[in-house]
Amino acid sequence: MPISEYKFNQISEEILKELNSHTIDKNKSKNRIKNYLYNLLTKTKIDVDLFLLELLQKQQELNKTINIINSEDKGRIKITNKWLRFELSKEKQFELLKKTNIAYKRYYTIEIPKGSSETALKYIKKFYSSLPELHEKLNKLAKDNDSLINFKVPLEIQTLLTHIDSLIIHFSKKHLDNTIHKTVINHLEKHKIVHKKRFHRTEKGFDLIGNSLKNDRSHSMLIADVLGDIIFEHETKFNETTKQELIEWLKISIRKVNNYSQETFIKLLNK
Numbered sequence: 006m007p008i009s010e011y012k013f014n015q016i017s018e019e020i021l022k023e024l025n026s027h028t029i030d031k032n033k034s035k036n037r038i039k040n041y042l043y044n045l046l047t048k049t050k051i052d053v054d055l056f057l058l059e060l061l062q063k064q065q066e067l068n069k070t071i072n073i074i075n076s077e078d079k080g081r082i083k084i085t086n087k088w089l090r091f092e093l094s095k096e097k098q099f100e101l102l103k104k105t106n107i108a109y110k111r112y113y114t115i116e117i118p119k120g121s122s123e124t125a126l127k128y129i130k131k132f133y134s135s136l137p138e139l140h141e142k143l144n145k146l147a148k149d150n151d152s153l154i155n156f157k158v159p160l161e162i163q164t165l166l167t168h169i170d171s172l173i174i175h176f177s178k179k180h181l182d183n184t185i186h187k188t189v190i191n192h193l194e195k196h197k198i199v200h201k202k203r204f205h206r207t208e209k210g211f212d213l214i215g216n217s218l219k220n221d222r223s224h225s226m227l228i229a230d231v232l233g234d235i236i237f238e239h240e241t242k243f244n245e246t247t248k249q250e251l252i253e254w255l256k257i258s259i260r261k262v263n264n265y266s267q268e269t270f271i272k273l274l275n276k
Contacts, residue, residue: 009050016045017251020236024244031237039233046206046225046259051166059122064162070130071160078137087164090157091140107267108175108212110224111186115171116199128198129162135196142188143174146181153177154185169206182209205256207263213270227270228262234273 019041023034051057071089075082083090115132117125136158147154154176159165174185186209193200210224222230235258236243243251265273 011050012045012048013252013255014248015050016041017248017255020243021246021248021251024236024240035233035237038236039229042229042232043225045255046228047169048167049169056119056122056125057166060125060166061162063122063126066126067129067133067162070133074133074137078140081140084160087160088157089160090155091136091143092155106214108177108214109179109182110176110210110212111174111182111189112170112203112206112208112210113172113174113189113193114169114201114203114206115165116201117166129165131196132198133158135192135198139189139192142192143185146184146188147176150178150181152181154181169203171200175212205259210263211267213267222270222274227265227274228259231262231265231270231273232258234276 020038023038023041026034075084078091081092083092118128119125139156143154143156146152154174156172156174158172159168165171172189174189176182176185190200207224212221212223213227214221232255246254
């Protein structure tokens, strides 16, 4: 899902409320604002209706599909922190990826059809059942280019519906970006899986791992950190802005910071 106007309104209200709270511990206040921004970048709002409630009750049906995939994929699937991760082999591929200090990424948002929960479940299961095929395509691409390519999808229907990222590809060689993207798009089109335009949200990025930053940071964390620092650096100015002005600033700034380089993020966050 794209970032909704509801989320921009909600997060902007939280930020302005935090800035006006006169909290003594400024570091805690800054961290809360960064958490709000991270939430804005990764979560979306869904309307709770009968369709949603019925679909959430079908998790066990999706689990059956996941178990079949897991049993057939020779141990290359890992279940970690509500994500289903497809790796290259039994080896610790993600640990090897960390040695590069940067993991390039591609993000995709899958559109779930509304209406019947049975139809939606069938569509979700079709998407998940197609993933071993995508895994093989990317595995071959990785081996042919001596690269690491992993990808992950949400483990639960609820996360699939509420997280902006439905499919996340990690890879170690930047020049493979376009080839990976074409492979994924062709795969989705072949299986008639619709991916949505990601308004105000990047389609590509990177994680910084084991770098000169204190902790590993995902691309969304990096953007939230930079924007949070800017807001606090100009706290007086932002205290005087309206909610609508803050929303417009966030939309422009998210697009801008999305395009920052690895070096720019490290320089800004190590100030």
